Amino acid sequence: xxxxxxxxxxxxxxxxxxxxxxxxxxxxxxxxxxxxxxxxxxxxxxxxxxxxxxxxxxxxxxxxxxxxxxxxxxxxxxxxxxxxxxxxxxxxxxxxxxxxxxxxxxxxxxxxxxxxxxxxxxxxxxxxxxxxxxxxxxxxxxxxxxxxxxxxxxxxxxxxxxxxxxxxxxxxxxxxxxxxxxxxxxxxxxxxxxxxxxxxxxxxxxxxxxxxxxxxxxxxxxxxxxxxxxxxxxxxxxxxxxxxxxxxxxxxxxxxxxxxxxxxxxxxxxxxxxxxxxxxxxxxxxxxxxxxxxxxxxxxxxxxxxxxxxxxxxxxxxxxxxxxxxxxxxxxxxxxxxxxxxxxxxxxxxxxxxxxxxxxxxxxxxxxxxxxxxxxxxxxxxxxxxxxxxxxxxxxxxxxxxxxxxxxxxxxxxxxxxxxxxxxxxxxxxxxxxxx
Ligand code: PMP
Numbered sequence: 233x234x235x236x237x238x239x240x241x242x243x244x245x246x247x248x249x250x251x252x253x254x255x256x257x258x259x260x261x262x263x264x265x266x267x268x269x270x271x272x273x274x275x276x277x278x279x280x281x282x283x284x285x286x287x288x289x290x291x292x293x294x295x296x297x298x299x300x301x302x303x304x305x306x307x308x309x310x311x312x313x314x315x316x317x318x319x320x321x322x323x324x325x326x327x328x329x330x331x332x333x334x335x336x337x338x339x340x341x342x343x344x345x346x347x348x349x350x351x352x353x354x355x356x357x358x359x360x361x362x363x364x365x366x367x368x369x370x371x372x373x374x375x376x377x378x379x380x381x382x383x384x385x386x387x388x389x390x391x392x393x394x395x396x397x398x399x400x401x402x403x404x405x406x407x408x409x410x411x412x413x414x415x416x417x418x419x420x421x422x423x424x425x426x427x428x429x430x431x432x433x434x435x436x437x438x439x440x441x442x443x444x445x446x447x448x449x450x451x452x453x454x455x456x457x458x459x460x461x462x463x464x465x466x467x468x469x470x471x472x473x474x475x476x477x478x479x480x481x482x483x484x485x486x487x488x489x490x491x492x493x494x495x496x497x498x499x500x501x502x503x504x505x506x507x508x509x510x511x512x513x514x515x516x517x518x519x520x521x522x523x524x525x526x527x528x529x530x531x532x533x534x535x536x537x538x539x540x541x542x543x544x545x546x547x548x549x550x551x552x553x554x555x556x557x558x559x560x561x562x563x564x565x566x567x568x569x570x571x572x573x574x575x576x577x578x579x580x581x582x583x584x585x586x587x588x589x590x591x592x593x594x595x596x597x598x599x600x601x602x603x604x605x606x607x608x609x610x611x612x613x614x615x616x617x618x619x620x621x622x623x624x625x626x627x628x629x630x631x632x633x634x635x636x637x638x639x640x641x642x643x644x645x646x647x648x649x650x651x652x653x654x655x656x657x658x659x660x661x662x663x664x665x666x667x668x
Contacts (some may be wrong), residue, residue: 233660236628238263243287244405247275253474262396264280266635269623273635277326279306281646286630292632293651298635301505303564303593311509314550318543324452326537331545338552339507339515342487346501346503346517350526351540355479355504356384358514359442361534362500363388365518366440366473368532369525374434376472378402378421380450380608383442383477383502392418394608399636421453422606424462427443431470440500441472445481445490448640450608452589452596467499473522478506479514483552484642485592486561493591507550511544520544560645561592568593569653578660584667588620593643597622597644611638618666625662631655 252258257263257274266273274286281313282305284292297303304311318331336349352358363375363386375388378548382395390405391413397403404413417434419426431438441463447453467474476498478489483506491498499522504514517523527533538544554560572590575636579586589605598605599615618635626633633641643652 235665236625238624239290240288241272241274242500244275245272247287248272250664260426263399263634263636268399268637269620269635270627274627274632281305282644282648282651283305289631290309291389292627292630293647293655294318294632294644295655296639297636297642297644298510298633299505299639300642301332301510302646303484303506303642303644304509304554305644306361308509308551308554308646310554311547311550314509315511315543315547318546321542324538324541325541329540329542329545331542332540335545335548335552338402338549338556339487339517340551342556343517345497347489347520348465348523349515349517350394350523350534350537351545352514352516352534353512353538353541353544354384354514355477355502356386356514357536358502358516359389359475359477360386362477362502362516363440363442365477365500365516365522365525365532365536368530369373369522370439370471370473372437372439373415373437374417374437375415375461376417376419376430378443378447379418380421380453381442381444381447381477381563382449384446384479387412389442391416392608394447394638396636398450398608398638420607420609421447422454422459424459427463427466436471436632437471437590438470442475443512444474444478445478445485446493446594448480448594448596450638451598451611452591452594452640453528453606453608454589454591455494455606457494461496464498473499474501475500477502480594480640481519481592483507483555484594487552487556506551506555507548508544509549511541511547511548513541513544517652554645564593564643564645567652568595570597571643571656575659576580578656579663582664582667584663586663594640594641596640597637599637611628617637621666622662625665626658629658629662631662660666 278285284294379392380394383389384391392403481490482503500518502516525532585601599618616637
C-alpha cells in the first residue's frame with residue numbers, strides 16, 4: 233500500500249482555535265466541526281468547479297458539495313453572472329420581484345407534483361412550514377416520522393433524527409418540550425406493519441407522515457417502491473397527508489425528485505439546497521387547494537423577511553435553467569453509475585466488506601456485508617471507525633468527503649472524467665490502507 237503523510241493543517245487549526253472563542257464548538261453548524269473524524273475542520277478559502285482550497289493551500293476534489301446544493305460545482309459561471317448582475321440592483325426589498333415569478337414558473341412548469349409554491353430561506357423552514365400546513369388543513373396534531381430521517385432542526389422533528397444527531401450519538405435534541413415530542417411518533421423505515429399499527433393506535437389523530445424522498449441523512453436508506461406506494465395508500469385511507477421531504481432529492485434526482493422515482497403523488501413537498509444554486513433558499517409546495525390555506529389566503533401563518541430574496545432567486549433561476557436542459561440528469565446519473573461500478577468491482581476483487589449504495593448522483597459507503605440497508609438500526613455504529621480512517625486517508629490524498637460516515641457523497645456536473653478517474657485511484661489506495 234502507498235502511504236502518504238498528513239496534510240498541513242496549521243492555518244486551519246489556528247482559525248479553529250479562534251472560532252472556538254466565538255461559536256459553540258467553533259462552528260455555525262455541528263457536523264462541520266469534524267468531531268467524529270479528524271477533529272480539526274478545514275477552513276475553506278475558495279472553490280472552483282469540483283475543487284476546494286483550504287486556508288493552508290491544500291487542494292481537494294470535493295464530494296460534499298456544500299452538503300448537496302452544488303450540483304453544478306463551485307463558482308459556476310452562469311450562477312455567478314446572475315448573482316453579479318443582481319448585486320448592482322439591491323440585495324433585499326422585502327417586496328415582490330419578478331425574479332420570484334421566474335423561479336416559480338421554471339419549477340412549476342417542470343414539476344407536475346405541485347401547483348403552487350412558497351419560497352423560504354432554508355430546508356428547516358420549508359419542513360417546519362409544511363408540518364404547520366398539514367396540521368392546519370387536517371385539524372389534527374400528531375405527525376409520524378421515521379427513525380434516522382432528518383428534516384431540519386425544528387422542535388417536532390428533532391426526535392430520533394439523522395445527520396449531526398446520529399453522528400454525535402444522541403438522536404434526539406435537548407430543549408424540545410415533552411409536550412411537543414409527544415406529538416411526534418417515530419417508527420422504523422421499511423416496516424409496513426409498524427405503519428398499520430400506528431394508524432390503529434392513533435386513529436384520526438395523525439395530521440401527516442413525513443419521510444425523506446430517499447432517506448440520506450443516516451446513510452443512504454433506499455426504500456422499496458412498493459413500501460413507499462403502501463405509505464401513500466395508507467395515509468390517504470386515513471385522511472392523513474404525506475409530506476415528502478425532498479430537500480436533498482429535489483432537483484438532484486430530477487425536477488420531480490424522488491416522487492417521480494417512486495411514481496407517487498405526495499400531498500406536500502419540501503425543497504432546499506439545489507433550489508437556490510448555493511444561496512439560502514428553501515420551498516414547499518402542494519396542490520392549489522392545500523396552498524390556499526397559507527396566509528394571506530388562509531389561516532396558516534408563515535412568513536419571512538428574506539424569503540424570495542432577489543439575489544438568491546437569481547442564483548436559483550440560473551442553476552435550474554441549466555438543470556432543466558435535456559439529458560442533464562441522465563448524464564450525471566451515468567457518470568455516477570460508472571464511478572460506483574468501478575469501485576464495486578475493486579471491492580469485490582479484494583473481497584472487502586464494503587457496500588456502496590447509490591441513487592441518481594448520490595452515493596454512500598457502508599462498511600458492511602449486508603446486501604441492503606433500509607433502516608437506521610441496520611447500521612453498526614462501530615463501522616464508523618472505518619469511515620473515520622478512510623476519511624483521513626482521502627483528505628491526505630486530496631479528496632474531500634463529508635466528515636461523517638452517516639453522510640452521503642454527491643457528484644456534480646463539474647466533476648470531469650479526469651477528476652473521477654483520479655478520485656477512484658485515491659479511494660482504492662485509501663481503502664487498502666484502512667484494511668491493511
Ligand atoms: N430535510 C432534509 C432531508 C435535509 O437533508 C436537510 C438538511 N440536510 C434539511 C431538511 C434541513 O435543511 P437546512 O439545513 O437547509 O435547514
